[in-house]
Amino acid sequence: MTEIEANEPNYEEMISELREIARKLDNPNTSVEEAVKLHTRGMELISKCEAFLAKAELTITEVHGEQTE
Amino acid sequence: MAKKAPVQATLSFDESESGSAFSFISPVKDPNPLPKKEPESPGIITVSELGERIRDVLDCELLTGITVTGEVTGYRPNSSGHLYFSLTEKGDIDAAVSCVMWKYAAKHLAFPLKDGLAVNITGHVDYYPPSGRMQFIVKKIEPASGGKTGLYLQKEMWKKQLEAEGVIPRPESEKRDPPLFPKCVGVVTSRTGSVLQDIRNVLSRRYPLPVLLAPAQVQGAGAEVSIVSAIESLQGKVDVIIVARGGGSFEDLFVFNHPDVVRAIRRSRVPIISAVGHETDTTLSDFASDRRVPTPSAAAETVVPDRTVLLNNLEEYRRRMHDRARGIISTNRSAVAELKMRVDPSRLSRRLDMMHQQTADIEERIKSAFSRKLKAEADGLEQLAERIFKGAKTRISTAVLELSAQKEKILSCDPKKPLERGYALVQMNGTVIRSKEQLKKDDSLTLCLSDGEVTAIVEKIS
Numbered sequence: 279m280t281e282i283e284a285n286e287p288n289y290e291e292m293i294s295e296l297r298e299i300a301r302k303l304d305n306p307n308t309s310v311e312e313a314v315k316l317h318t319r320g321m322e323l324i325s326k327c328e329a330f331l332a333k334a335e336l337t338i339t340e341v342h343g344e345q346t347e
Numbered sequence: 348m349a350k351k352a353p354v355q356a357t358l359s360f361d362e363s364e365s366g367s368a369f370s371f372i373s374p375v376k377d378p379n380p381l382p383k384k385e386p387e388s389p390g391i392i393t394v395s396e397l398g399e400r401i402r403d404v405l406d407c408e409l410l411t412g413i414t415v416t417g418e419v420t421g422y423r424p425n426s427s428g429h430l431y432f433s434l435t436e437k438g439d440i441d442a443a444v445s446c447v448m449w450k451y452a453a454k455h456l457a458f459p460l461k462d463g464l465a466v467n468i469t470g471h472v473d474y475y476p477p478s479g480r481m482q483f484i485v486k487k488i489e490p491a492s493g494g495k496t497g498l499y500l501q502k503e504m505w506k507k508q509l510e511a512e513g514v515i516p517r518p519e520s521e522k523r524d525p526p527l528f529p530k531c532v533g534v535v536t537s538r539t540g541s542v543l544q545d546i547r548n549v550l551s552r553r554y555p556l557p558v559l560l561a562p563a564q565v566q567g568a569g570a571e572v573s574i575v576s577a578i579e580s581l582q583g584k585v586d587v588i589i590v591a592r593g594g595g596s597f598e599d600l601f602v603f604n605h606p607d608v609v610r611a612i613r614r615s616r617v618p619i620i621s622a623v624g625h626e627t628d629t630t631l632s633d634f635a636s637d638r639r640v641p642t643p644s645a646a647a648e649t650v651v652p653d654r655t656v657l658l659n660n661l662e663e664y665r666r667r668m669h670d671r672a673r674g675i676i677s678t679n680r681s682a683v684a685e686l687k688m689r690v691d692p693s694r695l696s697r698r699l700d701m702m703h704q705q706t707a708d709i710e711e712r713i714k715s716a717f718s719r720k721l722k723a724e725a726d727g728l729e730q731l732a733e734r735i736f737k738g739a740k741t742r743i744s745t746a747v748l749e750l751s752a753q754k755e756k757i758l759s760c761d762p763k764k765p766l767e768r769g770y771a772l773v774q775m776n777g778t779v780i781r782s783k784e785q786l787k788k789d790d791s792l793t794l795c796l797s798d799g800e801v802t803a804i805v806e807k808i809s
Contacts, residue, residue, distance in 0.1 A: 290528040300668060310676060316672070324664055334654070336547065338543075
């Protein structure tokens with residue numbers, strides 16, 4: 279590992295979006311169309327987050343490039 | 348060395364002074380001093396002469412500008428600012444020397460003096476005849492190299508230096524929180540040893556993620572260079588850095604007090620968690636870091652969330668979103684059902700009938716109200732006409748009466764009316780004559796009677 283890659287999935291951003299979706303769904307004035315869209319997006323994000331956590335693995339690399347495990 | 352004038356003193360045996368059998372005591376202030384004692388014979392000297400000789404002997408290269416190492420005991424700071432203590436040595440042969448550090452030198456002391464510290468003192472030996480005391484005049488004190496006390500003093504000196512530079516303590520406002528979900532954690536520690544293993548175990552259990560290890564020598568000569576280099580090498584490559592070392596003695600952890608290490612931690616662009624030693628150990632690095640935790644394991648727990656908790660949270664999100672979405676759909680279904688019922692034809696027919704009925708009722712109410720209004724208006728007009736008629740009638744009667752009265756009044760004022768009762772109106776040339784003074788003899792008068800006029804001539808005025 280050298281630099282943090284900007285395009286990697288950002289768990290924090292996904293959680294932030296999930297919070298916003300949950301907040302909108304809590305609003306009883308949200309339309310059905312919007313609710314369906316939000317629900318679909320929310321389920322997608324949850325799956326992505328779960329997949330992220332499931333496949334997360336520990337790697338230890340030395341700063342000068344040598345991977346120790 | 349300044350020479351003191353000889354003073355009178357007595358030589359006595361003083362048991363209160365430990366470590367020396369003889370000492371000079373303060374000058375005797377006898378109210379009836381005896382004449383100065385002269386030597387009884389050649390070869391015998393006075394006490395003051397002995398003092399002078401001692402000072403002469405001490406004023407030599409061997410006893411000036413020297414540095415002596417030993418342990419501070421009997422430390423007595425004076426309120427005047429002078430510091431008094433003894434420098435002692437314990438060993439096969441115990442030894443001690445009384446020391447004084449005058450105020451002007453003491454103000455440059457870089458660390459607090461206390462008993463038990465191992466120090467190197469630099470100065471010269473002096474002898475003070477009035478008290479008969481030999482003492483070491485201290486110009487400078489430095490921590491003795493090696494040993495815990497010396498390191499302690501070194502730490503105190505570095506602490507003062509770093510505080511003066513503003514490196515420590517890191518202000519609360521400048522303490523940065525590590526990201527909630529780091530993508531990569533940097534670790535500065537020994538490649539070998541249990542610290543890395545402890546961190547690895549915690550991260551594996553809680554939140555596995557890439558770890559970038561910057562191996563460093565964490566004790567011994569040159570360790571500070573290694574640690575600084577390791578911290579620098581992780582900049583821009585990780586989200587948070589753990590600087591860790593397992594438990595050890597004060598000396599083992601000492602490098603984490605080194606100014607270079609402390610400065611490197613303070614200037615790090617990445618938040619740094621300090622986990623050096625155990626909970627009771629405190630190094631200067633702790634004061635420069637963004638957060639200090641008691642152990643390397645605690646550091647690992649600090650920098651990452653718990654995956655189990657996160658999964659539970661996600662499950663909670665899933666349940667909540669299902670519930671809310673179902674709720675919204677259910678609410679909307681109910682609304683649709685209600686609308687459907689409301690647009691049902693039979694319901695609409697009933698609605699129309701009801702509307703017809705309502706329309707008829709309203710029409711009837713309008714008609715009835717209009718009729719009542721008309722009648723009220725007619726009644727009002729009739730009453731008004733009656734009032735006008737009565738008013739006019741009353742007014743006419745009043746006018747007739749007033750006219751009759753005026754007529755009577757006018758008639759009573761008719762100048763010819765009295766003529767009917769036999770009076771005559773006398774005029775001359777159109778002027779009514781009211782007095783005989785207006786007349787003279789032979790004037791022609793006109794007499795107006797009720798039925799005509801008569802012309803008369805004045806014959807006599809009496």
